[in-house]
Amino acid sequence: MSDSGTAVRNTRQRSAVSALLAEVEGFHSAQDLHAMLRDRGERVGLTTVYRTLQGLADAGEIDVMRPPGGEHLYRRCSEGHHHHLVCRACGRTVEVAGPTVETWADKVAAQHGFTNVSHTLEIFGTCPTCTP
Amino acid sequence: MSDSGTAVRNTRQRSAVSALLAEVEGFHSAQDLHAMLRDRGERVGLTTVYRTLQGLADAGEIDVMRPPGGEHLYRRCSEGHHHHLVCRACGRTVEVAGPTVETWADKVAAQHGFTNVSHTLEIFGTCPTCTP
DNA sequence: GCGACAATGACAATGATTGTCAAAAACGCA
DNA sequence: TGCGTTTTTGACAATCATTGTCATTGTCGC
Numbered sequence: 598m599s600d601s602g603t604a605v606r607n608t609r610q611r612s613a614v615s616a617l618l619a620e621v622e623g624f625h626s627a628q629d630l631h632a633m634l635r636d637r638g639e640r641v642g643l644t645t646v647y648r649t650l651q652g653l654a655d656a657g658e659i660d661v662m663r664p665p666g667g668e669h670l671y672r673r674c675s676e677g678h679h680h681h682l683v684c685r686a687c688g689r690t691v692e693v694a695g696p697t698v699e700t701w702a703d704k705v706a707a708q709h710g711f712t713n714v715s716h717t718l719e720i721f722g723t724c725p726t727c728t729p
Numbered sequence: 730m731s732d733s734g735t736a737v738r739n740t741r742q743r744s745a746v747s748a749l750l751a752e753v754e755g756f757h758s759a760q761d762l763h764a765m766l767r768d769r770g771e772r773v774g775l776t777t778v779y780r781t782l783q784g785l786a787d788a789g790e791i792d793v794m795r796p797p798g799g800e801h802l803y804r805r806c807s808e809g810h811h812h813h814l815v816c817r818a819c820g821r822t823v824e825v826a827g828p829t830v831e832t833w834a835d836k837v838a839a840q841h842g843f844t845n846v847s848h849t850l851e852i853f854g855t856c857p858t859c860t861p
Numbered sequence: 862g863c864g865a866c867a868a869t870g871a872c873a874a875t876g877a878t879t880g881t882c883a884a885a886a887a888c889g890c891a
Numbered sequence: 892t893g894c895g896t897t898t899t900t901g902a903c904a905a906t907c908a909t910t911g912t913c914a915t916t917g918t919c920g921c
Contacts, residue, residue, distance in 0.1 A: 606887055606898060628877075642901035647878065663795055668877065682841060693837050701829050702852050709814060709823050711854030718850045720834050722843030738867060738918055760908075774870035779909065800908060 605652075613639040614649045615658075623690055624662055624670035662719060680718040686727035693720070737784070745771040746781045747790075755822055756794055756802035794851060812850045818859035825852070 613634055621633070631646045650671050653659045662670045662681060672690075678699065682691040698718060706714040745766055753765070763778045782803050785791045794802045794813060804822075810831060814823040830850060838846040 608887075608899065610900070626877090640901095644879085644901055644903095645899080648899085682838060682843060684843070685845075691841050693841075695833060695837070697833050698830055698850075701827060702850075705825050705827070706814060706852055706854050709825075710857035710860075711814060711816070711852075712860055713817075714852060714854035716850065716852040718830075718834075718848065720838055720843075720846060720848040722838050722846035725842035728842075728844055740868065740917075742869070758908090772870095776871080776910085777869055780868085 610639075610641045610645050611649050611652075613637075613641055614646060615653070618653075618659060618671070618673040623688070624672045626668040626670055628668070630671065664719075680720065682720045682722065684724035684727055685721050686723055689724050689726075742771075742773045742777050743781050743784075745769075745773055746778060747785070750785075750791060750803070750805040755820075756804045758800040758802055760800070762803065796851075812852065814852045814854065816856035816859055817853050818855055821856050821858075 614630065617630060617633060617637070617639075621630075625633070627647050627650055628643070630650070631641065631643050634641045634646070650659065654661045654671065659671050659673050660681075662672070662683075664670060664683070679692050679694045680698070682693050683689070695718070698716075702716045703714060706712075746762065749762060749765060749769070749771075753762075757765070759779050759782055760775070762782070763773065763775050766773045766778070782791065786793050786803065791803050791805050792813075794804070794815075796802060796815070811824050811826045812830070814825050815821070827850070830848075834848045835846060838844075
């Protein structure tokens with residue numbers, strides 16, 4: 598389940614998506630990224646964008662967020678595990694690291710005998726700029 | 730935005746959904762709940778189930794979880810704020826309270842000047858029963 | 862009891878995501 | 892380097908939960 602025969606091939610489309618993610622900031626939906634690629638002149642199918650993003654997410658190279666609004670948002674993010682603080686009004690995103698939370702989550706899970714633990718955490722609020 | 734003229738009326742359908750949620754255990758999707766209501770002989774439209782669940786969620790009477798699989802899951806849960814530890818294999822759910830996390834989230838948000846803060850946290854793992 | 866007004870519900874619409882499958886491209890190997 | 896195998900691509904259809912619509916119905920204040 599880790600690196601059996603599945604040889605991942607290096608294609609122009611995959612590179613294009615990776616390159617784009619390396620340049621843009623903030624979260625973007627798959628459709629959003631697809632549109633940007635087309636603006637750049639890169640011809641990549643929407644289906645391929647979805648699949649590439651899924652692959653990158655599986656590989657841990659990008660982060661997926663599911664805001665309570667609808668679409669999945671993808672973002673290339675810094676190494677290691679961290680979480681996001683998102684402004685409800687303007688969408689501004691701050692990356693926050695939370696060793697406290699990591700420890701707590703692992704501890705709680707262990708207390709209940711859970712193994713192979715992962716977790717997701719998003720914090721939503723109104724940022725200073727958007728506060729009246 | 731809190732309790733202006735919007736008078737919430739007490740209807741048979743709303744009671745039915747509430748009553749059902751009070752009896753069933755674990756998380757259920759809207760469609761799931763709708764099917765259960767029909768089995769019970771309660772005639773409630775799917776649209777109404779969705780709207781009622783939304784209302785209850787807004788009022789904080791039920792909890793919404795968005796598992797990485799698709800549908801929203803609703804559950805009547807204990808008072809106060811808490812989170813969930815979910816088994817990837819069997820779906821068993823454990824309610825966990827995390828004062829540590831609440832504090833941490835609020836603190837981090839405050840540090841960045843965010844107000845009106847809320848957060849979502851789910852922990853996924855494999856429960857003891859499902860561990861080989 | 863009556864009237865205003867929110868709630869209901871059948872149905873259509875939306876819209877993101879996934880499935881399909883033939884054609885094209887990439888990589889391993891000789 | 893050339894060839895064959897195998898993955899990948901991409902246009903389109905399909906899926907499916909959720910939301911919008913709007914005429915009708917039921918509630919609640921008075």
